[in-house]
Amino acid sequence: MELTIALGIGVLFGSGVWLVLRPRSFQVLTGLLLMSYAVNLFIFVMGGLWVDKPPLTLAEDVDPAAYTDPLPQALVLTAIVIGFATTALYLVLMIGSRGVTGTDHVDGQEPDQ
Amino acid sequence: MLASLLFLPFLGSVIAACLPASAHRREAWLAGGIALVGLLMTGWLYLQVGADEVVRYQWQWLPAYGLDFTLRMDGLAWLFTALVQGIGLLVVLYARYYMSPEDPVPKFFSFLLAFMGSMLGVVLSGNLIQLVVFWELTSLTSFLLIGYWHHRIDARRGARMAFTVTAAGGLCLLVGVLLLGNIAGSYDLDAVLASADAVRAHDHYLAILVLVALGALTKSAQFPFHFWLPHAMAAPTPVSAYLHSATMVKAGVFLLMRLWPVLSGTPEWMWIIAGAGCITLLIGSFFAIFQDDIKGLLAYSTISHLGLITVLLGLGTPLGMVAAIFHTLNHAIFKASLFMAAGIIDHEAGTRDLKLLRGLYSALPFTATLAIVASASMAGVPLLNGFLSKEMFFAETVLFGGRGNWWLSIAALVMGIFAVVYSLRFIGVFVGKLPTDLPKQPHEPPHWMRFPVECLVFLCLLVGIAPSLSIGPLLHQAVTSVLGAQTPDYSLTIWHGFNLPFMMSLIALSGGILLYAVLRRYGDLANRGKVPLFHRINGAQLFDNTLQYLADLSEWLIRRLGTRRLQAQLLLIIVVMCGVVLTLIRLPSLPDSSALTSFNGLFALLWVIGGVCAISAAWLAKYHRLAALILVSGTGLVTCITFLWLSAPDLALTQLMVETVTTVLILLGLRWLPPRIKPSVPVRVPGVTVLRRSRDLIIAATAGTLLTVISYGVLMQPKVGSIADFFLLRSLSEGGGTNVVNVLLVDFRAFDTFGEITVLSIVALTVYALLRRFRPSPESIALPPQQTNSIDPAVKQSSALQADTGYLKIPAVYLRFLLPFMWMIAVYFFMRGHNLPGGGFVAGLIFTVAMIVQYMIGGTVWVESRLRLQPHKWIAWGLAVAALTGLGACLLGYPFLTSHTAHVTLPLLGEIHLPSAFMFDLGVFMVVVGTTMLILVALSHQSIRSHRVPGGGAPEPKAALSGGDR
Known part of the structure; x- marks a missing residue:
């Protein structure tokens, strides 16, 4: 499973990087989304992979070894929500810039050919 | 008393700044009164200073660094204080008649009082760092006063020159003082004075001397820095009399006197x-x-x-x-x-x-x-x-x-x-x-x-x-x-x-x-x-030339090294990131195979889907935006399932809801982008482009591989002890909840969350503000072809009509019926959040989705004519509730955002435990609802707004009927 998730993160990140380097604003937006998945997962797995050990301390005596690490989860949870907000901001900039400049190139003008 | 002596002028400065411009007599009275009171206080203090006593005032500033805010008045400081206050009083009286009523007089007196305070700070400081701070403040106020008639070019030039020279000297002084304090072991003036011999014997003595001298000589306009003073004469004459002859320029010699015993x-x-x-x-x-x-x-x-x-x-x-x-x-x-x-x-x-x-x-x-x-x-x-x-x-x-x-x-x-x-x-x-x-x-x-x-x-x-x-x-x-x-022994006889x-x-x-x-x-x-013999020696000209040269140099550097192109910048960031990782990475020791979680075929299949979705999205994002968006959502869902699989139910819930709103959001934005149709005949791609794409592909592959290697390397390392145990053990006993992630968010790390919801609110308001000024491109204003299809009968109907009698009738009935239940689910997730997966973030997103669905089915106009959420108010109230909850702890004498759990027994429901973190979570909930609603609704309003064609055409009668928000 470690290898699977590590490869998955790598593929997501690589696709994200490729898209971020593209010239069209929608490509960059998509790339940012993919990169944020990869980075969120990366932070998340830093706590280790645990199956069926959610951090819900419902038992009487809490044995820390029986639960996954809650800290990366808390960090990633806020990151997901913030990620939504930044996506929205980028989207609005993207369509606003297109309206003002008439192009969807990230630099606001078509490259000189 | 010392503190009030120092802060009175600053207070007066603020008051003077607030007075109306017409009240130039009142300001003079205010400034004069403050100088007079200060002078009387100084006179009173002579009773102590005259008896060889050092008056002190001290309070802790940065105790962790051994820094105190110290005021210290001995004979020398007293003399300078009296000078500053006395001449200050006379100058204020003089300025009352000198300044013309056309000038912005409140500004003048405000700056003058601020200067008086800063100068008092310099002479009264008992701590060297603090002295430098006030020192720079005098430079700043002097800059403002020289540039008082800022419409005159000589005033601006003189102000800039004086500020550059004296503030640069002040920076040198700061370094000198830091070295000095390092030798003495303390920045306290008395401690420094006591270690005079150690300082003089130290290797850094010469460096300290040069740096302190640079500070003092620039301030006191000594050769070769004297040139700024004549140019400072562009200031109003009261300023010249006060700052540039009697007081500020004396700060340099004052410093030399102060450090004379040491240096x-x-x-x-x-x-x-x-x-x-x-x-x-x-x-x-x-x-x-x-x-x-x-x-x-x-x-x-x-x-x-x-x-x-x-x-x-x-x-x-x-x-x-x-x-x-x-x-x-x-x-x-x-x-x-x-x-x-x-x-x-x-x-x-x-x-x-x-x-x-x-x-x-x-x-x-x-x-x-x-x-x-x-x-x-x-x-x-x-x-x-x-x-x-x-x-x-x-x-x-x-x-x-x-x-x-x-x-x-x-x-x-x-x-x-x-x-x-x-x-x-x-x-x-x-x-x-x-x-x-x-x-x-x-x-x-x-x-x-x-x-x-x-x-x-x-x-x-x-x-x-x-x-x-x-x-x-x-x-x-x-x-x-x-x-x-x-x-x-000296005698003062004539x-x-x-x-x-x-x-x-x-x-x-x-x-x-x-x-x-x-x-x-x-x-x-x-x-x-002109001056004979020496008229060619012109320090000011030299200074200007140097500045001009530096400006040219930086401009040249920016031209050579800078770019405004985004791609180049992003490329550089990613390459540097990969490069740094490559230099730091060390091959981990051979993985201990016993640490491996067993291979799971289903999980692997899941990630095959995720990876294929990601790569296809990357492939299709140029020409097939909708397809790419759906594929990205697929990756999001895989991520979501991974969270669930790996014991993170809260993350899975949040990811699912965010995925939903993000997709809706991007769908709303898509129609404002230009159409991009793949050419049917393959065009020949120029070689440069091929090269660029190969380069980007290599970089992307490298970045992905690196992240894979790092993730795998970390996962293969034996588990080290983390602070997780701390949270797990204390979540219930001290946080009062069993869902550790939620307790972390609203209790242990609540301040972090508070900052986060603040950021969220700021971003939402920014989006809103940007959209208010949104000008779409002219060709996107017309209805998209999908909505003007002549065969589709729904084209002629309004959204509300489509939902009421048209083809959306059945989904509309369902979804309207479901609305209260969706709200109930949101409340349910909110209520149980402290103990089971859920909480303010998730509940807020569910609530938003419930609303968005109504918008989608019935159209903006229909929903808003029935139920008008006011997202701004939700944001404001949410932040207020969160902040007040935190402040409540302060009132009870605990640190900000300390949580407290109360147990309430209600009829029917039995005992309910009600932590104050619950209120905080409520604030989070409201902010999340407010921000997501604000963003989505503002974006959907763009479709029903009438847009002006750039270049000033008549507002187009935009089809308010259409369900363009879909």
């Missing part, structure tokens, strides 16, 4: 300080003779007198210190009065040009008499205060010369002669016949405008005639506070017998008169435009 007494000290002072004194007095502007003359004379004080300090003898302090005081008194007199002349005659002015005695007899007495004091005429300290200076140089070097005495004599010449040049404006071509016909000014000058000239006479009675005790206090046991210093005074006076006569007759003094 002086070495050859380096003497060469640097006395050397700079000696050159300054000669240059300043020589240049002063040939100025045409009265204020220019006074500025150069100030430079020269400051040089004199610096020389005295540089000699490093106790007697030199006595003379330096005495001359500082005397110079402040006569020079301030001279500046005020110059201001009166300017005010009355309309010009300050020495070539035009003469014969003013007949028009301004009182002012003329006062100015003549003051300039006689400047020239060093007996029975005036300037004579006394200048004679002490001569005596010092003679004493120094007794050790075999007479050059200093000669320099002193030359400077004395020059001083007489420029004083005579100034007096020259009063003699002769009044010209008729002056811009204004001069009259005596109002009495109260002249009053400050009278006061100061009276002091000149008083100190000059009865020094030991008037100034003696104060001076003695100041001297002993610096020198302590080293205090020498007549010391017919000795060498007195001879020098006489020679200077007679030589000066002679030189003046010669220059007038043969040197064409009255009409000479």
